[in-house]
Structures are given as C-alpha cells and as structure tokens.
Amino acid sequence: MARRKPNAAPKKATRQAPAAKQKFSSAERSSLYASREAAKVLGTVLRGDAERRAVASIKSLVFSPSVRNKRGTFALVCETLKRLDVIKEVLEIANVLNSKWKRQEPLIYIICYDILFGKEPPLIGDAEKFLVKRKDALVSSLATLLVRKKVETVDELLGLSQPNVPLKPRYVRVNTLKMDVDSAMQELGKLYKVQKDETVPDLLVMPPGTDLHAHHLVKNGRIFLQGKGSAMVAAALQPEPSWEVIDACSAPGNKTINLAALMKGQGKIIACELNEERVKRLEQTVKLSGATNVEVFHGDFLGLDPEDPSFAKVRAILLDPSCSGSGTITDRLDHLLPSHSADNKKYDSIRLHKLAVFQKKALAHALSFPQVERVVYSTCSIHQIENEDVVSSVLPLASSLGFELGTPFPQWQRRGLPVLAGSEHLFRMDPEEDKEGFFIALFTKTKKLDDDVESSDEIPERECRRRRRQSYPFLWPKVFFRAWNGQMR
Numbered sequence: 001m002a003r004r005k006p007n008a009a010p011k012k013a014t015r016q017a018p019a020a021k022q023k024f025s026s027a028e029r030s031s032l033y034a035s036r037e038a039a040k041v042l043g044t045v046l047r048g049d050a051e052r053r054a055v056a057s058i059k060s061l062v063f064s065p066s067v068r069n070k071r072g073t074f075a076l077v078c079e080t081l082k083r084l085d086v087i088k089e090v091l092e093i094a095n096v097l098n099s100k101w102k103r104q105e106p107l108i109y110i111i112c113y114d115i116l117f118g119k120e121p122p123l124i125g126d127a128e129k130f131l132v133k134r135k136d137a138l139v140s141s142l143a144t145l146l147v148r149k150k151v152e153t154v155d156e157l158l159g160l161s162q163p164n165v166p167l168k169p170r171y172v173r174v175n176t177l178k179m180d181v182d183s184a185m186q187e188l189g190k191l192y193k194v195q196k197d198e199t200v201p202d203l204l205v206m207p208p209g210t211d212l213h214a215h216h217l218v219k220n221g222r223i224f225l226q227g228k229g230s231a232m233v234a235a236a237l238q239p240e241p242s243w244e245v246i247d248a249c250s251a252p253g254n255k256t257i258n259l260a261a262l263m264k265g266q267g268k269i270i271a272c273e274l275n276e277e278r279v280k281r282l283e284q285t286v287k288l289s290g291a292t293n294v295e296v297f298h299g300d301f302l303g304l305d306p307e308d309p310s311f312a313k314v315r316a317i318l319l320d321p322s323c324s325g326s327g328t329i330t331d332r333l334d335h336l337l338p339s340h341s342a343d344n345k346k347y348d349s350i351r352l353h354k355l356a357v358f359q360k361k362a363l364a365h366a367l368s369f370p371q372v373e374r375v376v377y378s379t380c381s382i383h384q385i386e387n388e389d390v391v392s393s394v395l396p397l398a399s400s401l402g403f404e405l406g407t408p409f410p411q412w413q414r415r416g417l418p419v420l421a422g423s424e425h426l427f428r429m430d431p432e433e434d435k436e437g438f439f440i441a442l443f444t445k446t447k448k449l450d451d452d453v454e455s456s457d458e459i460p461e462r463e464c465r466r467r468r469r470q471s472y473p474f475l476w477p478k479v480f481f482r483a484w485n486g487q488m489r
Contacts, residue, residue: 028124029124030069030072031072031121031124032124032125033068033069033072034069034072034073034076035076035107035110035111035114035121035125035128036107037067037068037069037073038072038073038076038077038080038110039104039106039107039109039110040106041058041061041062041067041073041077042077042080042081042106042109042110043105043106044061045058045061045077046106058074058077058078058081059074060252060281062074062077063213064281064284065284070213076110076113076114077110079113079117079118080109080110080113082158083113083116083117083158084109086142086145086154086157086158087109087112087113087116088109089145090112090116090138090141090142090145091108091112091138091141093141093144093145094134094137094138094140094141096131096134096137096138101127101130104127107127108127108131111127111128111131112131112138115131115132115135115138116138116139116142117154120132120135142154145157167208167209167435168208168435168436169205169206169207169208169435170205170206170207170208170209170210170212170225171197171203171204171205171206171225171226171227171228171231172184172188172194172203172204172205172206172212172223172224172225172226173200173202173203173204173223173224173225173226173231173254173258174202174203174204174222174223175221175222175223175224175257175261175289175290176202176261176264177257177260177261177264177265177289177290177291178220178221178222178289178290179217179222179223181196181201181202181204184204184217184222184223185204187217188204188206188215188217188223192206192207192210193206193207194206197228199228199232199409199411199412200228200231200232200235202231202261203226203228203231204223212225213225220288221288221289221290224254224257224289226254226258227328227436228429228434228436229327229328229380229429229434229436229437229438230254230255230380230438231258232408232409232427232438232440233255233258233318233320233376233378233438233440234255234258234259234262234318235258235262235408235409236376236378236408236409236427236440236442237259237316237318237374237376237442238262238374239259239262239263239267239315239316239374240263240267240315241263241264241266241267242266242267243263243267243268243315243316244267244268244269244270244311244313244314244315245259245263245267245268245269245270245314245315245316245317245318246269246270246272246301246304246311246314246316246317246318246366246369247259247269247270247271247272247317247318247320248272248301248317248318248319248320248321248362248366249272249273249301249319249320249321249322249362250271250272250273250282250296251273251275251278251279251281251282252278252281252282252285253271253281253282253284253285253286253289254285255318255320256269256271256282256285256286256291256294257285257286257289257291257294259318260286260289260291260293260294261289261291263293265291265292265293266293267293268293268295268313269291269293269294269295270295270297270311270314271286271294271295271296271297272297272299272300272301272304273296273297273298274298274299274300274301276298279296279298282296283296301362301365302361302362302365304365306365306368306369306370307370311369311371312370312371313371314369314371314372315371315372315373315374316372316373316374316375316376317366317369317372317374317375317376318375318376318378319362319363319366319375319376319377319378320376320377320378320379321358321359321362321363321379322355322358322359323355323359323379323380323381323386324348324351324352324355324379324381324383324386325380325381326380326381326382326383326437327379327380327381327382327429327431327436327437327438327439328380328436328437352383352385352386353385355386356385356386356389356390359377359379359386359390360390360393360394363375363377363390363391363394364394364397367394367397367398367401367403367443368401372445373444373445374406374442374443374444374445375403375442375443376408376440376441376442376443377390377391377440377441377443378438378439378440378441379438379439380436380437380438380439381437381439382431382437382439384417384419386439387416387417387426387428387439387441388416388417388419388420388423388426389419391405391416391420391426391441392419392420395420395422398443401445402445402446402447403443403444403445403446404422404443404444404446405422405425405426405441405442405443405444406425406442406443406444407424407425407442408427408440408442409427412427414427414428414429414430414433414434415427415428416428416439416441425441425442426439426440426441427439427440427441427442
C-alpha cells in the first residue's frame with residue numbers, strides 16, 4: 001500500500017515591502033500647486049465670462065489669502081488666457097481629450113500652455129502625464145494651425161502687437177484705524193519712493209510696478225492696495241462718525257473699510273452682499289482692517305425695506321453696483337477674456353443695457369430711504385449709458401424726494417458729459433489722463449418732504465410711491481430679481 005506523504009508545511013506568507021513614496025522636489029511641488037491654483041482661478045473667470053456675470057478680477061482672485069503661490073499662479077493664468085484661442089484650436093486638431101479630461105478643461109489649458117509655450121511641466125500629476133505623452137501630437141497640431149492660418153510664427157498667429165498701455169502709479173490707502181499716514185510714509189520710504197496724493201488725504205502714490213503684495217504692512221492690514229478712483233468714492237460720501245451708513249454692493253470690501261476709517265471706527269456700516277463666496281471675501285477684508293463698526297449683511301440690497309425701523313437711522317448710502325468695468329479693463333485684465341474679442345460688440349450692447357436697467361433700479365431704491373441725506377452712485381465704467389444716463393433717469397424722482405446733485409471734489413477738472421442739466425456736478429476720471437476710468441454722482445438732500453408745501457397735507461410715503469410708479473413704469477420686479485440673482489451681474 002502506498003505510503004501517504006506527510007502534508008508539506010504551509011509556506012509562510014511573505015509581506016511585500018511597501019513601494020517607496022516618490023519624493024518631489026520643492027520646485028516640482030510648487031509647480032503642481034501653481035497649476036492647480038491657476039486652473040481654479042481660470043475656471044472661475046471663464047465661467048463668469050461665459051455666463052455674462054460679474055466675478056472678482058483675476059488679480060483679486062489670485063491675491064486672495066487662499067492662493068499660496070501667487071506669482072506663479074498669476075503668470076500662468078495671464079499667459080494661458082493670452083493664448084487660449086490657440087490652445088483650444090490645437091486641442092481640437094489633436095483630438096486627444098476623452099470625456100474625463102474634457103471635464104477638467106481649465107487644468108488642461110494651463111498644462112497645454114506649459115507644454116507648447118512655457119517649460120515642460122514635471123510628471124507629477126495625472127493630467128501632466130497624460131498630456132506630456134501626447135506632446136508630439138500637440139506640437140504637430142500647432143504646426144498644422146500655423147499652415148492653416150498662413151503665418152510662420154506663433155507671435156503672428158497671436159497678433160501680439162499690443163497697444164502701449166500707459167503706466168499707472170501704484171496707489172496705497174493707509175488704514176487709519178491701525179496706522180497714521182506719516183508713519184506709513186516713513187515705513188514705505190525705507191524701500192520705495194512715496195508721496196501723498198493731492199486729492200485724497202490718506203492715499204499714497206508710488207512708482208508704477210511697485211509690488212507690495214508681500215509687504216508686512218499689506219499683510220497686517222495697515223495699508224490696502226486700492227486705486228485712486230476707488231478710494232475717492234467713500235471720500236465723496238463724507239459720512240460723519242456717528243452716522244449709520246449702508247454700503248449697498250460691498251464685496252470685496254475696500255470701500256467698506258474705507259468708510260469705516262473715515263468714520264473713525266464709530267457709527268455703523270451695514271455692508272450688503274448677495275453672493276456667498278464674495279461675502280467670505282468681504283468678511284476677510286473687514287477682519288484684516290480691524291474695523292469693528294461693520295455689520296455684514298448676506299442678502300439683497302434691493303430686498304431691504306426703506307420703511308423698516310431697522311434702517312430709520314441710516315443717513316448715507318454708498319452704491320457701487322455691478323458695471324461693465326470698462327474703465328479698469330487693463331487693471332482687471334478683462335481684455336484677455338473671450339467675451340472681449342473684437343466681434344463681440346452686439347453682446348456688449350445687450351450687456352450694457354441690462355446693467356443700466358439694474359443700476360437705475362438700485363439707485364432709485366437707495367434714494368427712497370426716508371432719513372438718508374447723502375447718496376453716492378459710482379461705477380468704474382466709461383460708458384454714458386451706465387453713468388450720465390442712469391443719473392438723468394432718476395433726477396425727477398430724486399428731486400421729488402428732496403435731493404439735488406452735489407459736487408464731489410470741486411477742484412477736479414474732468415466733469416460729466418454735457419448730456420443733462422447739472423452735468424458739471426458729476427465727477428469723471430479719464431483712462432488716458434488719469435490712467436483709469438471712474439464716475440461718481442453725489443446726491444444730497446436739501447429739503448425734507450414734510451417741509452414741501454405741495455405735499456404738506458399728504459402722506460409722504462404714499463406720494464413717493466405714486467411718483468416712483470410714474471417715473472419707472474417699465475421696471476418690472478421679475479427683471480430685477482433675475483438681475484440681482486446673477487444673470488445680469
């Protein structure tokens with residue numbers, strides 16, 4: 001009988017050593033972070049541009065606290081946008097993207113820029129690995145595009161002969177809640193040439209190109225980087241320290257904290273902002289400034305009831321609504337976006353009309369608060385339809401409520417376009433002369449309705465409502481509900 005062999009001893013399971021984690025250099029990690037942060041910023045501005053709604057400028061998005069590699073991110077976003085049309089056509093010719101990567105287009109655009117025009121990205125991300133493997137197809141597609149367009153170089157393809165943009169000084173507003181102007185001048189003067197602005201007392205002027213984003217006075221909120229036009233808006237309102245003030249469209253908050261400083265941290269500022277993400281940015285700005293008299297309201301300014309007792313003490317309103325930004329296109333870099341192409345004039349006309357409708361509604365609403373004595377309406381636009389036309393349309397209502405046009409900065413030479421009576425009271429900055437375009441209208445209350453003989457026997461609010469209906473029969477509520485909720489912003 002065959003003898004059974006004893007069972008063999010079971011083999012001990014051998015544990016494999018874990019694969020060594022791949023180590024990346026600090027330069028590679030920095031490149032990876034920059035590409036992802038750039039893709040996030042690019043995605044935000046492209047979505048806003050495609051949906052025809054206002055978003056923060058590229059600079060504002062890049063220099064927000066959440067972005068770590070600010071210089072690298074800013075360069076990547078700008079250079080990618082300059083070549084975006086070419087990158088899109090190259091990807092279409094190469095036909096290398098599957099559905100997975102088409103859902104991550106902003107990141108694909110950023111990496112394609114690096115492969116085609118920058119330096120080849122390190123192979124430390126899935127998207128980088130995917131596209132670098134297809135580099136030959138991308139380069140070949142670029143060559144095909146040059147032949148199709150009948151040009152020899154990429155520069156010809158891009159038409160990079162840009163007009164000379166006038167150099168703009170760096171303006172810095174001193175946050176007088178934390179620091180006095182002379183101390184700021186002394187500290188900044190250690191490294192830079194600095195002088196006081198002739199018009200705005202707490203504004204300093206420095207040479208063009210001065211980069212202060214990493215300066216400790218900026219990081220601790222003692223100074224804020226703010227354009228001259230923007231800094232003049234709060235100064236035009238001239239709120240008294242004890243007042244209650246509404247900042248109707250306040251994010252990102254530079255004008256809000258400017259008001260807080262002018263009011264010496266006293267009184268109360270109700271800072272309205274509808275967009276949730278922009279509310280966060282507003283709160284960050286207020287916190288950095290150290291302002292304690294600001295109350296952030298996450299909601300619709302148009303939804304505030306002027307007759308609500310909560311607003312009975314409001315004496316001034318600053319209204320800087322969504323606008324075309326045409327006066328600060330170079331600063332915002334909006335000229336790099338797809339919607340600013342040469343063949344988009346029809347879109348511009350439609351958009352301007354929608355913006356103007358919203359602006360008129362918001363200004364009429366601001367004027368309707370019973371105890372308000374001063375209202376500032378401002379835009380960073382050069383277009384008459386957003387400026388003089390808006391003011392002209394509300395003048396009958398303003399007059400019926402006891403307002404007349406004031407003259408902000410009377411020594412300033414450039415005034416409103418002569419298309420309405422009182423245009424000499426309006427304030428304008430010119431993109432050529434002043435390096436940016438800005439518009440300010442100041443409404444001041446000179447008499448109260450109770451003192452008006454004509455309406456002494458009537459209820460003022462009833463009369464106001466009647467006159468508003470007569471002046472604005474075309475302002476349908478649904479239009480403005482859609483406008484304020486993002487379709488026209």
